[in-house]
Amino acid sequence: xxxxxxxxxxxxxxEGRISILNCxxxxxxxxxxxxxxxxPAEGPTxxxxxxxxxxxxxxxxxxxxxxxxxxxxxLHIVPSQPGDSAVYFCAAPHGSxxxxxxxxxxxxxxxxxx
Amino acid sequence: KAGVTQTPRYLIKTRGQQVTLSCSxxxxxxxxxxxQQTPGQGLQFLFEYFSETQRNKGNFPGRFSGRQFSxxxxxxxxxxxxxxxxxxxxxASSLPTPxxxxxxxxxxxxTVL
Numbered sequence: 001x002x003x004x005x006x007x008x009x010x011x012x013x014x015e016g017r018i019s020i021l022n023c024x025x026x027x028x029x030x031x032x033x034x035x036x037x038x039x040p041a042e043g044p045t046x047x048x049x050x051x052x053x054x055x056x057x058x059x060x061x062x063x064x065x066x067x068x069x070x071x072x073x074x075l076h077i078v079p080s081q082p083g084d085s086a087v088y089f090c091a092a093p094h095g096s097x098x099x100x101x102x103x104x105x106x107x108x109x110x111x112x113x114x
Numbered sequence: 115k116a117g118v119t120q121t122p123r124y125l126i127k128t129r130g131q132q133v134t135l136s137c138s139x140x141x142x143x144x145x146x147x148x149x150q151q152t153p154g155q156g157l158q159f160l161f162e163y164f165s166e167t168q169r170n171k172g173n174f175p176g177r178f179s180g181r182q183f184s185x186x187x188x189x190x191x192x193x194x195x196x197x198x199x200x201x202x203x204x205x206a207s208s209l210p211t212p213x214x215x216x217x218x219x220x221x222x223x224x225t226v227l
Contacts, residue, residue: 043204043218100145100162100208101170107156
């Protein structure tokens with residue numbers, strides 16, 4: 001049962017344009033979401049998070065939007081830069097309390113073309 | 115501050131052997147989680163240790179085990195290796211709170227022949 005889904009395996013955008021990466025979830029108990037970025041031969045790095053009490057969180061060029069009724073979140077990168085080319089994972093903590101168990105989506109490979 | 119380190123970075127084993135992977139968390143981090151990444155399954159949670167106790171466990175067979183030492187360093191062990199165990203094994207550490215903002219190491223690439 002894939003509780004966190006990223007249905008687009010890849011996305012290609014032009015430098016300077018907006019990148020929108022999508023993520024859907026099925027477990028209505030999820031109340032916190034994270035986005036990670038992963039370069040080849042490196043571990044994922046934390047990018048941005050959002051609590052379910054918010055519908056938007058912004059950090060520089062990165063903004064995450066949460067639509068609880070649709071069980072959908074998206075990561076917007078504006079403007080996109082070639083260095084943003086990486087695999088992006090959305091994730092949610094599973095279980096109650098302060099859990100170290102993250103459920104990850106399959107990932108979306110973003111390519112930003114110069 | 116040094117990041118999460120994992121050793122070895124690469125490993126080649128044959129079916130039936132066992133392997134031990136090591137993870138040193140960021141200083142002050144007490145939670146250590148392990149994940150398996152494969153092309154078909156993505157990142158799958160193996161287990162989490164906190165203060166030397168397994169706090170969470172994923173859906174993996176008993177061949178996969180782990181432990182955590184008093185200095186928060188962690189090891190995972192896979193016994194009776196199978197071809198399907200070939201994967202990137204990632205370790206992540208975090209502060210006691212928020213424990214779900216995890217910092218990942220570079221991973222150990224295990225190849226089972």
